[in-house]
Structure formats: C-alpha cells, structure tokens
Amino acid sequence: MIKRLLTLFLIALAFPAWAIDGNELLRKVDRNLEPESYEMYRKLINIEPNGSKKEFVLYSVKKGRDKVVALFLAPSSDKGRATLRLGDNMWLYIPSVGKPVRITSLQSVVGGVFNNADILRIDYATEYNAEKVDEEKDAYVLSLKARTGEVAYDRLKMWVDRKTVLPVMIEAYAASGLLIKTLHFRDIKDFGGGIRRPATVETDSPLYKGYKSVMLYSQLKKTSLADEVFTLNYLPRVEDLRK
Amino acid sequence: MLSRAFAICFLALVAAGARGAEEFAFDAAEFSRKPLEFGSYVELRHDQFRLNPDGAFYKLNFFSQPRSVLNRSTAILKPSGKFSAGIATFNFRAHVERQVSSTGNDQANRFEEFSLSLKPHAGFTLDAGKVAMKWGKGYAWNPVGFVERAKDPNDPELAREGFTLLSADFIRNLDGPLQTVAFTPVLVPVTSDLNNSFGAPDHVNVAAKLYLLYRDTDIDFMFLSNGSRTRRYGADFSRNLSSNLEIHGEWARIEDAQRPVTNAAGAVTTTTSTVHSYLLGLRYLSERDTTTILEYYRNGSGYTGDEMRGFYGLVNNGYAQFQNTANPSLLQRALALSQGGYGSPNSGRDYLYLRISQKEPFDMLYFTPAVTLISNLGDRSFSVTPELLYTGITNVELRLRALFLAGGANTDFGEKQNSRRLELMARIYF
Numbered sequence: 001m002i003k004r005l006l007t008l009f010l011i012a013l014a015f016p017a018w019a020i021d022g023n024e025l026l027r028k029v030d031r032n033l034e035p036e037s038y039e040m041y042r043k044l045i046n047i048e049p050n051g052s053k054k055e056f057v058l059y060s061v062k063k064g065r066d067k068v069v070a071l072f073l074a075p076s077s078d079k080g081r082a083t084l085r086l087g088d089n090m091w092l093y094i095p096s097v098g099k100p101v102r103i104t105s106l107q108s109v110v111g112g113v114f115n116n117a118d119i120l121r122i123d124y125a126t127e128y129n130a131e132k133v134d135e136e137k138d139a140y141v142l143s144l145k146a147r148t149g150e151v152a153y154d155r156l157k158m159w160v161d162r163k164t165v166l167p168v169m170i171e172a173y174a175a176s177g178l179l180i181k182t183l184h185f186r187d188i189k190d191f192g193g194g195i196r197r198p199a200t201v202e203t204d205s206p207l208y209k210g211y212k213s214v215m216l217y218s219q220l221k222k223t224s225l226a227d228e229v230f231t232l233n234y235l236p237r238v239e240d241l242r243k
Numbered sequence: 244m245l246s247r248a249f250a251i252c253f254l255a256l257v258a259a260g261a262r263g264a265e266e267f268a269f270d271a272a273e274f275s276r277k278p279l280e281f282g283s284y285v286e287l288r289h290d291q292f293r294l295n296p297d298g299a300f301y302k303l304n305f306f307s308q309p310r311s312v313l314n315r316s317t318a319i320l321k322p323s324g325k326f327s328a329g330i331a332t333f334n335f336r337a338h339v340e341r342q343v344s345s346t347g348n349d350q351a352n353r354f355e356e357f358s359l360s361l362k363p364h365a366g367f368t369l370d371a372g373k374v375a376m377k378w379g380k381g382y383a384w385n386p387v388g389f390v391e392r393a394k395d396p397n398d399p400e401l402a403r404e405g406f407t408l409l410s411a412d413f414i415r416n417l418d419g420p421l422q423t424v425a426f427t428p429v430l431v432p433v434t435s436d437l438n439n440s441f442g443a444p445d446h447v448n449v450a451a452k453l454y455l456l457y458r459d460t461d462i463d464f465m466f467l468s469n470g471s472r473t474r475r476y477g478a479d480f481s482r483n484l485s486s487n488l489e490i491h492g493e494w495a496r497i498e499d500a501q502r503p504v505t506n507a508a509g510a511v512t513t514t515t516s517t518v519h520s521y522l523l524g525l526r527y528l529s530e531r532d533t534t535t536i537l538e539y540y541r542n543g544s545g546y547t548g549d550e551m552r553g554f555y556g557l558v559n560n561g562y563a564q565f566q567n568t569a570n571p572s573l574l575q576r577a578l579a580l581s582q583g584g585y586g587s588p589n590s591g592r593d594y595l596y597l598r599i600s601q602k603e604p605f606d607m608l609y610f611t612p613a614v615t616l617i618s619n620l621g622d623r624s625f626s627v628t629p630e631l632l633y634t635g636i637t638n639v640e641l642r643l644r645a646l647f648l649a650g651g652a653n654t655d656f657g658e659k660q661n662s663r664r665l666e667l668m669a670r671i672y673f
Contacts, residue, residue, distance in 0.1 A: 041271030048608055054637060057274055073274050076672035077638045079282055086422065089459055089483060096402040098377035102461070102481050102489045104528050108602075150486050174530075187267075200267055208606055216269035226365035227416030232461070233368075233425040233454065234414060240327070240362060242276040 022130025022142055028165050029158070030123040033197050037063045039241070040220035041073075044110055044119070049210030056110050058119070059242055061223065066122045067230040071238040082235045083109060085120040088150035093235035100232045105152040113181055113203045113213035117152030124158075127151045138162055153180060164188065166197060181205035191220045276327075283322035284672045290315045293663035297652065299558040300660040303581060306565050306574055308346065313661075315344035321402070323356075332360045336402070355404040368412040375405030376429065378452060378465055379522075380481040380491035383596040383617070384540045384589070386520035387477030387493045389467040390429055390450045392440075396588060396596060396617055397628065397646070406431055406438045423456035433471040442471025459483070465495075473499040487528040494521040500544050503583060507556025509576045518543030524596075532603065538596040544584060545592040548621050552653050554585050591655045593620040609635035617656075624650020624657050638672040 034040075044056040057074040072081040080095040083103070091100035092109055103109065105117040128144035128151070135141070136159075144156040154175035159168045170183040182205070185198035201215040228234060229241065292313040295301050323336040336356040342349040358372030375392075379385030383396040392403045410429040416422065431448040433441050441448070449468040454461070465477035475498065481491040500518040505511045524538035546554070554577065561573030584590050600613035611632040618625035630644030646664040650657030 218271035
C-alpha cells in the first residue's frame with residue numbers, strides 16, 4: 001500500500017501539470033489584468049505599413065463578468081460614439097444617427113487590427129474554457145476553446161508568465177484553424193490600488209500584413225456603477241460617468 | 244563640415260529615438276472632463292444632377308426653367324456643444340447651410356437640437372427642449388418613427404432636426420431572461436408657431452415607448468395618441484442570430500390614415516382607413532469583412548402602381564397644358580399633391596433596400612467602397628449608388644458617390660427629377 005502511494009506521489013511530482021487547473025489559472029489571469037468592475041482610459045493606435053497612424057481614445061467601464069461600455073473621446077470625428085456589450089450582445093451608438101444599432105463581435109468600430117471583441121473584451125474565463133495547460137520554462141501555455149459559437153475567436157493559445165500570472169502573448173484562431181491575430185502584452189506598470197498589469201497590448205495579423213494596432217492603458221481603477229449604466233437608453237449619457 | 248553632418252545625423256537619431264519612446268506614451272489626464280465642451284464639423288459638398296426631361300418630377304419642378312444639368316454646391320456648419328453642472332446638462336446642435344446652385348442660392352439656419360437634461364440618477368432622465376427622437380430598428384426606413392422627421396433612405400445616417408418636446412426616460416435592469424426595461428413617455432405640443440411641421444396645430448400629443456431586452460432580443464412597443472397626427476401603434480425587434488448576423492423588424496398600425504388619390508384629370512378622392520406598415524431586415528458580415536444590409540419595406544400609406552400612374556398622368560397633362568397655353572394651373576395642383584405622399588422619397592408600396600460595403604479591401608485601411616440598391620418592387624424601377632468612403636485622415640471624411648436611377652415611364656424611379664447624380668463630399672471635424 002505504502003509502495004503504491006509512493007509511486008503515485010512520484011508520478012505526481014513527475015507530471016506537475018496535472019495539478020494545474022486551466023480554468024482557475026484563466027480566472028487568475030482575468031483578475032490580474034483588471035478588477036471585475038473598473039473604469040479606464042485607452043488609446044488605440046492603428047499603424048499602417050508606411051508608418052502613418054490613426055489614434056482613438058476611449059473611456060471604458062465594466063461591471064461584473066460581461067457588461068462593458070466604451071465611449072470615444074477622440075478623434076473629434078468619433079467623439080460621442082459609444083459601444084455597449086452585454087454578454088454576446090453588442091451595440092454602437094453614433095450621436096448623429098441617434099439610436100443604438102446592433103453590431104457584431106467580428107466587426108471593428110475603429111478599423112485596423114482590433115475588432116469589437118478586442119475593444120469590448122469581457123473576462124476570458126466567461127468566453128473560453130481551458131482545454132489544456134502546457135508548461136514552458138517561464139510560461140504556462142493555455143489552450144482555450146470558445147464556450148459558444150458567438151465568441152469572436154474559436155480558439156486562443158495564451159502564454160501566461162509563471163511569476164506574474166499575466167498574459168505575455170495570445171494567438172487567436174478561427175474555427176478553420178486560421179491564425180487571425182497575435183496579441184503581445186508589454187510594459188508592466190503599477191496602476192495603483194493593487195493593479196499591476198501590462199500597459200501596452202500590440203497586435204498584428206497575417207490578414208493585415210504590415211499593419212499593427214496598439215492599445216495603451218491609463219487610469220485603470222476599480223469602480224462601482226449602477227446596472228442601468230449598461231443599457232441602450234444610457235448610451236447617449238455615458239459621458240456623465242467621467243469625473 | 245563632416246562634424247556638422249555627424250551632428251545633424253546624431254540629432255536626427257536622438258529625435259527619432261525620442262519619437263520611438265514617445266510613440267506609445269499615453270496619459271489620460273489630457274482627456275479629463277470639462278464642464279463646457281464644443282465640437283463641430285464643416286461639410287463641403289458638390290452635387291451634379293443629370294436631369295431626366297421625361298420624368299414627371301422634372302416637369303413639375305422645371306417646367307418654367309428647363310435645363311439638362313444642375314450643379315449645386317453646399318457648405319454646412321454643424322456646431323454642437325454641451326454644458327454640464329451637477330445633474331443638469333444643456334445640449335445644442337445647430338445647422339448653418341449655404342447653397343449655391345444653377346437655379347439660385349439658398350440658405351438655412353436652425354437649431355436641430357436645443358435641450359436641457361436632468362439626470363438625478365442612472366435610472367432616470369428628464370429632457371425638455373428640441374430633441375431628435377429616433378425610434379425603430381430599420382436602417383433605411385422607420386415606420387415606427389412616430390415623433391421624428393422622415394429619414395432619407397439615400398443617406399439614412401444624416402443627422403435630423405428634432406421637435407420641441409418634454410420626455411422622460413426610466414431604466415431598470417433586472418436579473419433573469421428580462422434583462423432591461425425602459426419606459427420613455429413623450430409630450431409634443433403643436434401650435435401654429437411650435438412644431439407646426441409635426442401636424443395639425445393646437446394639440447398636445449402623447450407618445451410613449453417601452454423597451455425590453457428579453458432573452459438577448461431588443462423589443463420596443465410604441466404609441467402615439469390621436470391629435471396632430473392620427474393614432475398609431477408600433478413594435479420593433481432586433482436580435483443577433485450569430486456573431487455576424489443580425490435580424491430586425493418593425494411594424495406600425497396607423498389609424499384613420501388619409502390618402503388623397505388623384506386621377507390624370509386632377510380629380511382627388513381622399514380615402515380614410517387603417518393602414519399597416521412593416522419592415523424586415525438583416526445585417527450580415529462575411530469573413531471577408533463585407534457587410535450586407537437587406538431590408539424589405541411595406542409602406543401601408545404608399546400608392547399602388549395605378550394610383551401613381553394617375554398622378555404622373557396629371558403631371559403630363561399639366562405639362563402639355565402649360566406648353567400649349569402657358570397655363571400652369573394643373574401643374575400647380577400636382578405640385579400641391581406632391582407636397583404630401585406623392586412627393587415623398589419612397590411613395591410606393593413595396594421596397595427593397597440592399598447595401599453591400601467592403602471594409603478596407605486589398606488591405607487598404609480606412610477605405611470603404613459600397614453599393615446601395617433601392618428598388619420599388621411593384622414596378623421594378625430602382626436606384627443604384629456606388630460610393631467610396633475614405634476616413635484615413637484624422638478628423639476628415641471624404642465620400643464620392645454616384646446615383647443612377649432607372650425604370651422607364653410611369654415607374655417610381657423612372658419618373659424622378661434626375662437620372663443621375665454625382666456627389667463629392669468632404670467633412671472636416673473640429
């Protein structure tokens with residue numbers, strides 16, 4: 001009996017990956033990236049192969065696992081536009097059009113390599129199930145599968161830094177196995193309030209050769225908001241949330 | 244000389260390095276909220292119309308000044324602003340327009356919106372003043388848009404002027420399949436001086452909209468009381484069937500709708516009945532980033548092919564009368580009728596709208612070519628509009644589009660004023 005237990009113990013030592021719960025790790029990644037409810041500012045930069053750039057500034061708030069609102073503050077041509085995500089539902093409000101229209105996760109309200117699912121991202125653990133965890137010297141490699149067909153990317157391969165439990169790189173794949181884009185997380189910064197995470201996310205895509213998009217984070221902090229903020233009727237008033 | 248060249252190279256490298264370091268710097272402090280905010284855009288547009296000398300609407304509008312081409316240049320300034328203090332926000336959006344054309348000059352100055360909002364908490368808002376309400380889920384048409392000005396299906400995203408009204412907005416979020424409930428009651432007073440384009444004066448019109456987000460479907464129910472316009476009820480819905488496919492629909496019941504119908508002699512018969520208008524549409528995004536919007540619209544107040552032929556006959560008779568006798572009386576009668584239903588952009592019964600746009604083809608960021616088809620299914624006439632939109636310059640939108648109309652005699656698009664239109668538009672935001 002003791003011999004058998006010893007054998008099992010040695011096997012467990014030899015394959016420590018068995019001890020890692022991929023979904024638990026994914027939930028840790030989510031919380032290390034952002035508090036469950038937060039407000040933050042982001043700058044999105046689309047960079048063309050010739051070096052020319054187009055920049056957008058967004059104010060975003062999130063509540064719970066799947067409610068996100070983002071308001072465009074710049075450029076002037078997009079100022080006042082607001083997007084809402086409730087789970088798999090997404091809407092875009094354009095002040096001149098005056099009413100929210102449904103949009104889909106694969107579209108992009110900013111053009112460039114980031115799509116709506118990237119801009120209105122909710123917790124990875126809400127959208128993906130960890131099927132496998134591989135280990136590399138400095139990273140865990142999570143193989144994630146979308147929980148439903150509504151999710152923008154069918155599969156993700158996520159490299160998670162062992163020490164910080166923060167993503168280093170994510171590859172996003174379509175159901176066909178096609179690599180859609182790669183996200184690189186850089187520049188770990190202390191945002192205060194116990195939030196320490198990458199302040200820069202860069203993405204490139206084989207579908208947009210030579211193009212690059214960058215997302216920069218600022219003033220990320222925990223906050224508490226009414227549920228009514230995350231409704232279509234509130235979209236024209238999101239600006240009022242900013243202090 | 245050499246040392247100077249090195250120095251210049253060094254400074255250039257330092258500058259490049261500094262740019263590299265700054266490239267991804269972002270501090271949100273410069274975007275802190277200000278109590279007073281202004282924004283505006285200038286739109287410069289040139290339209291060239293190839294007129295349709297056989298069209299009824301050409302004869303109606305150009306019988307006294309015939310021409311084959313009309314050039315029109317338009318400059319529009321749209322300043323907007325917002326002043327916030329506590330729970331109160333004052334909003335305005337103005338429209339200043341100057342137009343120069345082959346037939347003369349024109350101008351328009353108006354406030355499209357001018358209102359005060361009180362927001363004591365996230366679940367309640369009170370608006371008073373001139374507000375542009377936008378009801379319905381349709382892209383090209385909104386039969387349930389009971390308290391707004393009609394949309395131009397050729398340019399559905401154009402900002403429209405509001406009506407002076409009082410409205411409230413109650414929002415409640417819930418747990419369970421019914422996620423959101425919002426109720427929006429509206430009062431629209433109409434006098435000879437206020438909101439007179441809404442309908443008959445001396446009424447306070449009551450309208451309301453109930454919004455539900457139920458099982459991931461947007462659902463609205465609308466109502467407008469009998470007053471300046473006849474009583475009407477409506478409903479709409481919108482839902483994403485998948486991550487790239489959305490469907491939507493609208494239905495409106497209009498009671499006591501009056502339809503003046505003319506024959507070729509100008510004898511007008513007005514019928515009063517309850518009519519139903521509805522719309523069904525979808526929006527689809529392909530893997531290649533092609534967006535397709537398809538809508539079918541049934542215009543319950545619209546005219547049948549025979550009824551439209553009666554109107555075209557009246558115009559043709561009036562035109563012949565004017566040419567023979569210089570007497571414009573029949574044409575003036577037709578002109579008066581065209582101010583109502585006959586002259587609306589889509590006066591027929593059944594329409595199809597199809598728009599296909601391709602985002603950034605051939606990896607060209609910010610270029611969006613599109614083509615739009617609007618067809619009267621009753622007589623199979625149509626307009627087709629290819630366009631090219633470029634948004635690659637920050638705060639500038641450039642749009643080039645051409646509108647081609649076809650259908651022949653006695654058809655909706657064949658009797659329009661133009662057979663072709665070329666438009667170049669630049670919009671600069673501040």
